[in-house]
Amino acid sequence: xxxxxxxxxxxxxxxxxxxxxxxxxxxxxxxxxxxxxxxxxxxxxxxxxxxxxxxxxxxxxxxxxxxxxxxxxxxxxxxxxxxxxxxxxxxxxxxxxxxxxxxxxxxxxxxxxxxxxxxxxxxxxxxxxxxxxxxxxxxxxxxxxxxxxxxxxxxxxxxxxxxxxxxxxxxxxxxxxxxxxxxxxxxxxxx
Amino acid sequence: xxxxxxxxxxxxxxxxxxxxxxxxxxxxxxxxxxxxxxxxxxxxxxxxxxxxxxxxxxxxxxxxxxxxxxxxxxxxxxxxxxxxxxxxxxxxxxxxxxxxxxxxxxxxxxxxxxxxxxxxxxxxxxxxxxxxxxxxxxxxxxxxxxxxxxxxx
Numbered sequence: 001x002x003x004x005x006x007x008x009x010x011x012x013x014x015x016x017x018x019x020x021x022x023x024x025x026x027x028x029x030x031x032x033x034x035x036x037x038x039x040x041x042x043x044x045x046x047x048x049x050x051x052x053x054x055x056x057x058x059x060x061x062x063x064x065x066x067x068x069x070x071x072x073x074x075x076x077x078x079x080x081x082x083x084x085x086x087x088x089x090x091x092x093x094x095x096x097x098x099x100x101x102x103x104x105x106x107x108x109x110x111x112x113x114x115x116x117x118x119x120x121x122x123x124x125x126x127x128x129x130x131x132x133x134x135x136x137x138x139x140x141x142x143x144x145x146x147x148x149x150x151x152x153x154x155x156x157x158x159x160x161x162x163x164x165x166x167x168x169x170x171x172x173x174x175x176x177x178x179x180x181x182x183x184x185x186x187x188x189x190x191x
Numbered sequence: 192x193x194x195x196x197x198x199x200x201x202x203x204x205x206x207x208x209x210x211x212x213x214x215x216x217x218x219x220x221x222x223x224x225x226x227x228x229x230x231x232x233x234x235x236x237x238x239x240x241x242x243x244x245x246x247x248x249x250x251x252x253x254x255x256x257x258x259x260x261x262x263x264x265x266x267x268x269x270x271x272x273x274x275x276x277x278x279x280x281x282x283x284x285x286x287x288x289x290x291x292x293x294x295x296x297x298x299x300x301x302x303x304x305x306x307x308x309x310x311x312x313x314x315x316x317x318x319x320x321x322x323x324x325x326x327x328x329x330x331x332x333x334x335x336x337x338x339x340x341x342x343x344x
Contacts, residue, residue, distance in 0.1 A: 038227060045225045053220035066223065073225050128217045149197070150208070151215045156198040174197055182207070 030086035054148040059101035091164030142177030
């Protein structure tokens with residue numbers, strides 16, 4: 001028994017050592033940016049822009065999303081020195097995006113999303129907007145995960161790694177969210 | 192419902208999810224370059240240059256002022272000359288020949304002109320240095336201004 005425990009411990013230590021020897025790409029990039037490498041931030045942007053885009057798309061009008069993505073990354077660039085754990089860049093910027101979405105709604109209570117309606121769009125695009133509206137109507141825990149999976153094309157493990165949520169939470173959110181969405185879609189098609 | 196496909200896109204694809212992916216994919220993030228504005232150092236450079244100029248000008252002004260202050264004057268005691276008896280008028284041009292150039296009476300000049308030669312040269316050198324510093328600062332400010340405009344543009 002002791003031998004097994006020792007083996008497990010050794011395995012865990014080896015895994016930790018392996019992880020510490022090869023830090024995640026985010027850690028390397030965050031450190032590089034803090035040392036003055038602007039290109040490193042461009043790579044972080046490339047890696048995490050879809051995540052931020054998806055989080056915003058689940059919350060704010062589509063016309064505002066692109067500008068907000070830029071704003072959030074500029075804010076993150078200025079405040080990167082306040083990030084204590086470089087490995088937590090994903091959860092950190094995801095939280096900034098969620099807070100920014102809340103701020104957006106607080107500041108523009110009167111805003112009605114008419115921009116998309118005013119724009120000319122084909123049937124495929126309008127169908128996409130309808131489904132997006134259905135997803136936005138779901139509970140908050142499900143809508144973000146569903147948008148990241150169905151719109152941004154991220155897999156469950158990627159969503160978990162980038163947002164800092166556990167894989168189990170993401171799996172449950174995807175499953176339940178998809179079930180609710182199917183019900184909503186069935187309701188729509190029944191009309 | 193195929194949960195694996197929803198989770199990590201493995202296993203047998205779910206046609207409904209695939210259709211949703213296809214429709215919603217039109218809303219996917221379209222890569223755009225991030226524009227990080229460079230820091231604008233021009234105001235700080237301008238302030239620093241102004242302070243430097245003010246310090247230089249102040250220093251030179253103090254230096255020149257301290258040189259111009261006249262030394263304490265001493266009262267000149269002159270013994271009165273004995274009054275001579277009036278004489279008959281003479282031909283003044285014959286009696287008072289023109290003084291040699293070294294003994295001519297000059298009108299009092301301005302304070303700067305009464306500086307000794309060495310100090311005058313020193314003041315001129317300081318003036319030259321100030322002018323050079325001003326020219327350099329102006330050129331640097333101009334360069335910084337051009338660079339800043341270029342970056343902003």
